[in-house]
Amino acid sequence: MGDSIKTYVFDVYGTLFDVHSVKxxxxxLYPEKGESISFTWREKQLEYSFLRQIMGKYTTFLxxxxxxxxxxxxxxxxxxxxxxxxxxxxxxxHLTPYPEVRDxxxxxxxxNKLAVFSNGSHDMLDPLIxxxxxxxxxxxxxxxDEAKQYKPSPAAYNLVLExxxxxxxxxxxxxxxxxxISGAKSFGFQTAWINRGNQPTEELNLKPDHIFTNLSGx
Amino acid sequence: MGDSIKTYVFDVYGTLFDVHSVKxxxxxLYPEKGESISFTWREKQLEYSFLRQIMGKYTTFLxxxxxxxxxxxxxxxxxxxxxxxxxxxxxxxHLTPYPEVRDxxxxxxxxNKLAVFSNGSHDMLDPLIxxxxxxxxxxxxxxxDEAKQYKPSPAAYNLVLExxxxxxxxxxxxxxxxxxISGAKSFGFQTAWINRGNQPTEELNLKPDHIFTNLSGx
Numbered sequence: 433m434g435d436s437i438k439t440y441v442f443d444v445y446g447t448l449f450d451v452h453s454v455k456x457x458x459x460x461l462y463p464e465k466g467e468s469i470s471f472t473w474r475e476k477q478l479e480y481s482f483l484r485q486i487m488g489k490y491t492t493f494l495x496x497x498x499x500x501x502x503x504x505x506x507x508x509x510x511x512x513x514x515x516x517x518x519x520x521x522x523x524x525x526h527l528t529p530y531p532e533v534r535d536x537x538x539x540x541x542x543x544n545k546l547a548v549f550s551n552g553s554h555d556m557l558d559p560l561i562x563x564x565x566x567x568x569x570x571x572x573x574x575x576x577d578e579a580k581q582y583k584p585s586p587a588a589y590n591l592v593l594e595x596x597x598x599x600x601x602x603x604x605x606x607x608x609x610x611x612x613i614s615g616a617k618s619f620g621f622q623t624a625w626i627n628r629g630n631q632p633t634e635e636l637n638l639k640p641d642h643i644f645t646n647l648s649g650x
Numbered sequence: 651m652g653d654s655i656k657t658y659v660f661d662v663y664g665t666l667f668d669v670h671s672v673k674x675x676x677x678x679l680y681p682e683k684g685e686s687i688s689f690t691w692r693e694k695q696l697e698y699s700f701l702r703q704i705m706g707k708y709t710t711f712l713x714x715x716x717x718x719x720x721x722x723x724x725x726x727x728x729x730x731x732x733x734x735x736x737x738x739x740x741x742x743x744h745l746t747p748y749p750e751v752r753d754x755x756x757x758x759x760x761x762n763k764l765a766v767f768s769n770g771s772h773d774m775l776d777p778l779i780x781x782x783x784x785x786x787x788x789x790x791x792x793x794x795d796e797a798k799q800y801k802p803s804p805a806a807y808n809l810v811l812e813x814x815x816x817x818x819x820x821x822x823x824x825x826x827x828x829x830x831i832s833g834a835k836s837f838g839f840q841t842a843w844i845n846r847g848n849q850p851t852e853e854l855n856l857k858p859d860h861i862f863t864n865l866s867g868x
Contacts, residue, residue, distance in 0.1 A: 483700070483802060503853045507850050
């Protein structure tokens, strides 16, 4: 990366952690429906954050994650008991980090500021990063809950500037989510799209500055 | 419907017209990929309207529809020639209305004001309704392009009040899109969800006032 980059900012869900590592538990609790439930759960989690942002009806990402889970189970004509909800939400606090994450963070930490910046509220973000043993590698854990404005709104990305006291062009923002990269690029960050799923570039006239298949490329 | 309803307002895409009536042409132009392209086209069309609303990067729904088509074709590793783009966008101006639409409109027209209210810009909305022979049944054709704010933002739904000079509780808003019903309910309209796809209710704490499987129930 160029000399102008002083701060490396990571998205969390899908970028540092595999959101589909809950699939096995979904399958155990809802046989033959695990993959569908996991897929809809993530899809609705994102959609509800977008819709609530547009409607001006904020609630925390933890609440949205519960709502999305409820929808996903209902869609498969199954019932979400409070016991299953508790197990699945607990599993979301123990997602698996991608294999290259620790090495990349340790390498970049020398001489740079590292932060995470997520739609997740601190009640789900802090335990996740703590339990994965990654907390000491980050200088800041930034949640959009501090502004109650979801990504990709400019007000959300602005939290990075407020927390880290940097200029936007000094930030390299990394996300596996194409829409998040579009939002960050629109805001003025330098961007690296971690295209883990070999997806086409989004057609939003906001191309990523860099594209890698995983974080090792950074 | 109750006596308090004076104005019947219809969403367009998916509610009056079947957006997947372009599937056959997709299949003809991209054999074996028609259904996938049609599905992703619609999915991305909605997602891009949400994302642009949140990023504050407005462009018309016609442009978004072209962008979404480009993504959908790319996702299937196919190429969208300008000839194919022209054909498919032209097909979007000739979507098929659902079979009950004309009867329902003719019945409701007696004594009530009827309007359409859509994310679609007038350059796609007006020819669509005209060519289906439905234009004379509506008192108003309202596009969010007049405010450049996509649904489900309150500023979009407010266009209905401005155009029709009614109070929000006098409006019955009908849509097949669960997210659109949530937005309309949040704004204060009475709502009827036309649940054509037998989907679960959205988990946004905004239940529809009525649910029907097609418009005949209204």
